[in-house]
Amino acid sequence: xxxxxxxxxxxxxxxxxxxxxxxxxEARDLAGPALQAAKAARQxxxxxxxxxxxxxxxxxxxxxxxxxxxxLVDRLARGQGASATMARLLRPHRNDLTVLKPMHSAFFxxxxxxxxxxxxxxxxxxxxxxxxxxIQLTAADAFLRRLKVHAPExxxxxxxxxxxxxxxxxxxxxxxxxxxxxxxxxxxRA
Numbered sequence: 001x002x003x004x005x006x007x008x009x010x011x012x013x014x015x016x017x018x019x020x021x022x023x024x025x026e027a028r029d030l031a032g033p034a035l036q037a038a039k040a041a042r043q044x045x046x047x048x049x050x051x052x053x054x055x056x057x058x059x060x061x062x063x064x065x066x067x068x069x070x071x072l073v074d075r076l077a078r079g080q081g082a083s084a085t086m087a088r089l090l091r092p093h094r095n096d097l098t099v100l101k102p103m104h105s106a107f108f109x110x111x112x113x114x115x116x117x118x119x120x121x122x123x124x125x126x127x128x129x130x131x132x133x134x135i136q137l138t139a140a141d142a143f144l145r146r147l148k149v150h151a152p153e154x155x156x157x158x159x160x161x162x163x164x165x166x167x168x169x170x171x172x173x174x175x176x177x178x179x180x181x182x183x184x185x186x187x188x189r190a
Contacts, residue, residue, distance in 0.1 A: 006054075007095070013048040013055045015105055016128030018090045019024060019073050020060070022083040026159045030170045031082035033157035033164070034129055038086040040154040041127040044182040049093065054119055056097045058106030058138070059137075065137060069098045104134045107141035116147070123148040125185065127155030132167035136175075143175045152182035 018038055022031055045055050052070040059069060069092075090190035092098065106112050106126075116124070124147045128135055135156050142149045151171050158164035171177040178184075 006118050006134065006190055007052065007055050008095075008120050009052065011053050011123045011125065012116065012119060013045060013053055013091060014058055014060045014126040014128075015045065015055065015113075015136070016061050016126055016138060017130075018024040018086050018128050019057065019069070019076060020083055020086065020129060021076060022081070026080075029159040030130060030157060033159075033161075035082050035085060037127065037129070037155050037157040038089045040057075040060075040152070040182060042089045044089065044125070044127060044152065044155055044185075047182075047185075048125070054097060054121075055093070055096075056099065056115065057092055058099050058101055058110065058112060060134075061100040061102055069100060073118060105137040106134070107138060107139045107145075113145070121147070123150070125150045125152070125181070125182075127152060129157055130163075131158040131171075132163040133158075136167050136170060139171055139177055140141055141174050143177075148176040148178075150185065152185075153179045154181045 018041065048055055073091060074089050076083050077091060099112050100107045124142050126135055126138060135151055139149050139151055153168055158167060168179045172179050
């Protein structure tokens, strides 16, 4: 695929906020579950790429309006702790796509809508941080756009198990998301 060409696919994988400095007060509570979710999401991303399914990173710009995603990945990967491990586990590949987001939803204030439309996406698998904030709000925006959403429970994390459980229930019951573990997608058989 050339530099300007976009893949065509009815499905896409959206990795949300895994490239993250984890420098906020509640990060200590999120770090362990985030690492577990990142490990599962790494397998999911490998399976998606093997199936030709586009991988899109939707990442917070962390208020850095002059930042760029590759620089953020490199800076975090050179560090230590959970944020460095996640950056190394989920380092983007050459053909992966990126949108930087200013707020919680990956749709708000980003070109994600246009990108998904150009690719032909009707089904979106999302993984990332945090289940009860950015995943939930992105899933709500996807629901409003009539996209089918799968948010595998093993590929998301929240600060507490209670917050994650409540968010997953909301995703399933209200937003009609499939929250079964990622292997239920069948991508691992590729």
